[in-house]
Amino acid sequence: MFFILGLLFLYGLFSLISIIAAVLKYYPYKLDRHTDTLQRSGGVISHQQDALAIKRVQLIHAKQPLIARLFKRWTLYFKQVKGQEVEQKTKQHMLIPSVKPNEVEAILTAMPNLSGGASALPHNYTSIHIKWFTRRIILPLSIAILLSVIGGFDGRSLSFFESTWLTTSVIIGLIYLRYKHWGYIIDDQVIWQHTGLLGRQWKRIAFDKVQHVKITQTQGQKRANLAYIEIGLASGSVVFPYIPIDIANQIISRSLHAVSRNSQNWI
Structure with a gap:
């Protein structure tokens, strides 16, 4: 019990240090939208300013660590192309900190060119197989x-x-x-992945941003009609383990349908 309490104490301590560092890095946070570009500025120790074209957003990552769950706050990350340009050198993504759950849809609505359209964070999800x-x-x-x-x-x-x-x-x-925290939701234009341990995370993938889909099955999964599915984006890959094979085929068909109707490139 002392060992478990010690781990929880260290987790809380490092989380507190991370919060203080985030405040020093991003406060006073300011986010503006100029036509089709997001611009972020802020910073106590050193002033920072980032810009991101909305059409370059490949994936939206909503993250909620354990302490943030107590205050019902999320951090939104707008992940862009993982290539040889500025994004690869900085290894950072545009983010919006301390977001309430009911504010997510309003934020996405303010981005008219966002792939997949605006949607709120889901309240439930379908769990992966036991x-x-x-x-x-x-x-x-x-x-x-x-x-x-x-x-x-x-x-x-x-x-x-x-x-x-x-x-x-x-x-x-x-x-x-x-x-228990690993699951998914399939909507008309996007697919959501839910993961977590003590905290929670949502990843929002627009079907028209999908570059490749890979299905992997072990012998045991074949007998149970289950599979791993890897969805490849320009920002990286997202893996869904132990999902029904018919759901995997549905993801493939919706991705192909969305990409075939979209004449714009991914980046």
């Missing part, structure tokens, strides 16, 4: 059983077994939290 969870708890359970058998032959004390199974329970609990 097999993702059951396959990942085999290893910690096997290690715990092996240590228990070895401890039994060595005549270890009761505290050894308690520590072994307490650690295993914590690991399985974290894996379960990861599983």
Whole structure:
């Protein structure tokens, strides 16, 4: 218990340091839209100014760490092309910090050229298959059983077994939290991915920004009609594990349909 409390204390401490650093970096934050371009400025220690063409936005990433969940705030990242230009050198993306959930749709509405149109953050999602969870708890359970058998032959004390199974329970609990937060929603023009552990994240992918789709199946997934699907964008790839194969085919067909009707390039 002291070990778990110590980890939570360190997590909170580093989160607090991150918050202070973010305030010094971005305050006073100011965001403007000039025709089809976003412009951000701010900074206490050093003044910063960024610009981003709205049509270059490949993916919208809404992130909410644990402390931000307590205050119901999100940070929106507008991820652009991951190439050999300025974006690759700075390795940064345009962001909007401290956003309330009901403000997301209004922010996206103010960007008329945004691919996929404006939409609010979803309230629920479809979870990935339970097999993702059951396959990942085999290893910690096997290690715990092996240590228990070895401890039994060595005549270890009761505290050894308690520590072994307490650690295993914590690991399985974290894996379960990861599983419960992993899901997706398919809309007409976009697909949402939800992930997280103690915090939460949403990733919004417009179908007309998709550059490639890759489906991977193991033998066990084939028997269960499940698959991994990787959606490739100009900003990087997003992976959906253990989803039904018919959902994967639906994502492919909608992506092809959206791209075939769009005469503009991705960047």
